[in-house]
Amino acid sequence: MxxxxxxxxxxxxxxxxxxxxxxxxxxxxxxxxxxxxxxxxxxxxxxxxxxxxxxxxxxxxxxxxxxxxxxxxxxxxxxxxxxxxxxxxxxxxxxxxxxxxxxxxxxxxxxxxxxxxxxxxxxxxxxxxxxxxxxxxxxxxxxxxxxxxxxxxxxxxxxxxxxxxxxxxxxxxxxxxxxxxxxxxxxxxxxxxxxxxxxxxxxxxxxxxxxxxxxxxxxxxxxxxxxxxSGALADVAPARAEAFGRALAAAAGVEPTVAGFSSLSEERILELQKKATALGPASLGSVVEDGLPLGPAVDGDLLVRPTRESLAAGVGADKPLVLGATDDEFTMVFTGSEKKLRWVPRSLLLNRLGLPKSVRREYLAANSDITGLGNARVGGRLLTDRMFRSALLKIVADRGDAPTWLYRFSWPSGHFGFAEHCLDVPFFFDCLDGPAMEPLAGPHPPQELADEVHGAAVAFVTGGDPGWPRHQGANGIARVYDVPTRDVADAYASVRPLLKG
The missing domain is CATH 3.40.50.1820 (Alpha/Beta hydrolase fold, catalytic domain)
Incomplete structure (x- = not known):
């Protein structure tokens, strides 16, 4: 220079x-x-x-x-x-x-x-x-x-x-x-x-x-x-990716080729995409089971195998990893439906969200902190666990002895009353004074918690260690971000019943 x-x-x-x-x-x-x-x-x-x-x-x-x-x-x-x-x-x-x-x-x-x-x-x-x-x-x-x-x-x-x-x-x-x-x-x-x-x-x-x-x-x-x-892997299977592309082309009346799709305006493709990926009560279970239809796909080129298989094979094992999620990522899905869900038999709700009967009693006992708060909270926790938190434990296991740190973001939003999807982002960036904060976090979110979350991220980026013990074994330590923040053994114990189903 x-x-x-x-x-x-x-x-x-x-x-x-x-x-x-x-x-x-x-x-x-x-x-x-x-x-x-x-x-x-x-x-x-x-x-x-x-x-x-x-x-x-x-x-x-x-x-x-x-x-x-x-x-x-x-x-x-x-x-x-x-x-x-x-x-x-x-x-x-x-x-x-x-x-x-x-x-x-x-x-x-x-x-x-x-x-x-x-x-x-x-x-x-x-x-x-x-x-x-x-x-x-x-x-x-x-x-x-x-x-x-x-x-x-x-x-x-x-x-x-x-x-x-x-x-x-x-x-x-x-x-x-x-x-x-x-x-x-x-x-x-x-x-x-x-x-x-x-x-x-x-x-x-x-x-x-x-x-x-x-x-x-x-x-x-x-x-x-x-x-x-709150990582959400796609790993779309090759057959599913192709089926989606062919179906979108058929809906548009074009061939599933560059020439065919290039004949469509950006607006038309967005319209077709929105229709094909619309989420509703009937399709929610499909997304939980199969994941998103659009996202990184196993193509044999860039993604030669599903990500978890690659991690289990040792790819990236030399790189330190921090991962975690909020406690109730997708409970917001049921916001506004609390009264309606009150009359739905809990067994029916749990069936719809894919909780196996063989682990139902154990799962509800492990989540006793929310079982008395109504079906909306129970359904939101189960949806969160199936889509996010159980995947964390699987990735930690896939990584074996590779340097991995696990956390939970548990501080409840002053607006929603639980730790919802996206809540931890402004804490990570230490921008609680930024715009549009109250609809997410409520009034006066704790700056001391932002200091901790952001500080751990800085420590990891600068030194490769966020400042709490690595997660090792089934009872490994995880950091639980709350007021106060604490380090807890097997902090995701309430999720483990799902790993048996």
């Missing part, structure tokens, strides 16, 4: 990347400690716009540009409109160039000093069909405050990103992740980061994304650690 590669003024800062020069803006951090300022570089394209002939193809690296490119505002998002599937503010931004990264750094001059900072790369959630990296909650300023360079990335969603097409590359959204991570390897040093100290993290589908990458042989050189929050 030369003296002209990095420039700064009172408000703006410029950095040279492999494709061209970008201009970012300085902002203040919060919390009154650590580094007082953060430079945000927003909407830097890592790939050409996936439109026209590139629409259903693997991403193509961004061609170089002349002059200085402003990186002062978030760029176009793959999400169109607001699907309304999460409580995280995730804006949709119009435009074609949807493959971008946002970089937040406390000190680009670290590259000149040869002492790059550790890097956190964030992959957003949204069920692989929604979500946006433009959320104010994903701002890396307070990770910057604590000495961590932060990157958030975008990727193609829904059918454009993950749908099976006869003559198109598979897993296009996964290929977007890989190219973005390659961009980080090539460029993050110029922003003050160390490309050999990259941790990937994400929540929900983003948590599933980083677990997918952990089990992918072709991704191992791109990161050194993984932090999976």
């Amino acid at each position: 030369t003296d002209t590669d990095f420039e700064t003024t009172a408000d703006y800062v410029e950095v040279s990347t492999s494709a061209g020069r970008v201009r970012g803006r300085w902002r203040a951090t919060t919390g009154g400690r650590g580094n007082p300022r953060s430079a945000g570089f927003l909407g830097i394209p890592f790939a050409e716009a996936p439109i026209g002939e590139l629409r259903f193809q693997a991403p193509v690296p961004k061609a170089p540009w002349e002059g200085v490119r402003d990186a002062l505002e978030f760029a176009a998002t793959a999400q169109r409109g607001d699907p309304g599937v999460t409580l995280i503010p995730e804006p949709s931004i119009e435009g074609d160039s949807t493959l971008n990264v946002n970089v937040f750094t406390p000190d680009p001059t670290r590259a000149e000093q040869g002492t790059g900072l550790p890097v956190l790369v964030w992959i957003h959630g949204g069920g692989y069909f929604a979500g946006s990296p433009a959320s104010p909650w994903y701002d890396g300023r307070n990770f910057n405050r604590d000495g961590v360079v932060t990157v958030s990335l975008s990727y193609r969603l829904g059918f454009d990103g993950f749908g099976w097409i006869e003559d198109a590359p598979s897993n296009r959204g996964v290929r977007d992740w890989l190219l973005a991570l390659e961009w980080v390897q090539q460029n993050i040093a110029d922003f003050g980061g160390n490309p050999s100290r990259v941790t990937i993290a994400g929540q929900s589908a983003g948590g599933g994304a980083v677990l997918t990458l952990l089990g992918m042989e072709k991704a191992q050189h791109l990161f050194q650690g993984v932090y999976a929050i």
Whole structure:
């Protein structure tokens, strides 16, 4: 790096990347400690716009540009409109160039000093069909405050990103992740980061994304650690992926080829996709059993086998992993139905949600803390356990002796009265002063808990250890985030009956 590669003024800062020069803006951090300022570089394209002939193809690296490119505002998002599937503010931004990264750094001059900072790369959630990296909650300023360079990335969603097409590359959204991570390897040093100290993290589908990458042989050189929050693996079976693609083509009256799907507008495909993936009482059980129909698929190329099989075979065993979930991820599904569910026989509800009769008595006894709170709470806990929390225990077992830490986020929202999906995200980013917080967390969420959750994430990114004992054996220690936070042996004991069913 030369003296002209990095420039700064009172408000703006410029950095040279492999494709061209970008201009970012300085902002203040919060919390009154650590580094007082953060430079945000927003909407830097890592790939050409996936439109026209590139629409259903693997991403193509961004061609170089002349002059200085402003990186002062978030760029176009793959999400169109607001699907309304999460409580995280995730804006949709119009435009074609949807493959971008946002970089937040406390000190680009670290590259000149040869002492790059550790890097956190964030992959957003949204069920692989929604979500946006433009959320104010994903701002890396307070990770910057604590000495961590932060990157958030975008990727193609829904059918454009993950749908099976006869003559198109598979897993296009996964290929977007890989190219973005390659961009980080090539460029993050110029922003003050160390490309050999990259941790990937994400929540929900983003948590599933980083677990997918952990089990992918072709991704191992791109990161050194993984932090999976409420991870939802897809691992769509090849036959199911193809059946979905063919059914969507048939519904549209086109051939299941690039030419056929290219004849459809983006709006038409989104309309068909929404209809084909609509969730209701009748389809909920199918999703619990079979998972999401759109997401990373076992294609024999990038995903040569299901992720859990790869982890059990030792892929990614050299990389430290932190994973966990909230206590009642999907209890929100039943919000507003409490009175109606009161009259539904509990046995019928448990049957519908797939709880085997052989473990029913044991499961209800293990969850006695919520059995007296009504069917909505019982159904929500069971749905949470089947979709998220039981998978955590299976992944921990798959990893064997690999360095793995487990946590639970148990603090009950001051709005919902339980620890729902997405609640832990603003604690992770230490942004409780951000917008749209009260509908998720209620008034005055505890800053001391954010200090603990965020502090553990910083410790993991910087040192490879979040600060509590590794999870080892069936009775291993897990951190339980609450007020007060505590470390508990076999903290997921209430989930274990499901592993017998």
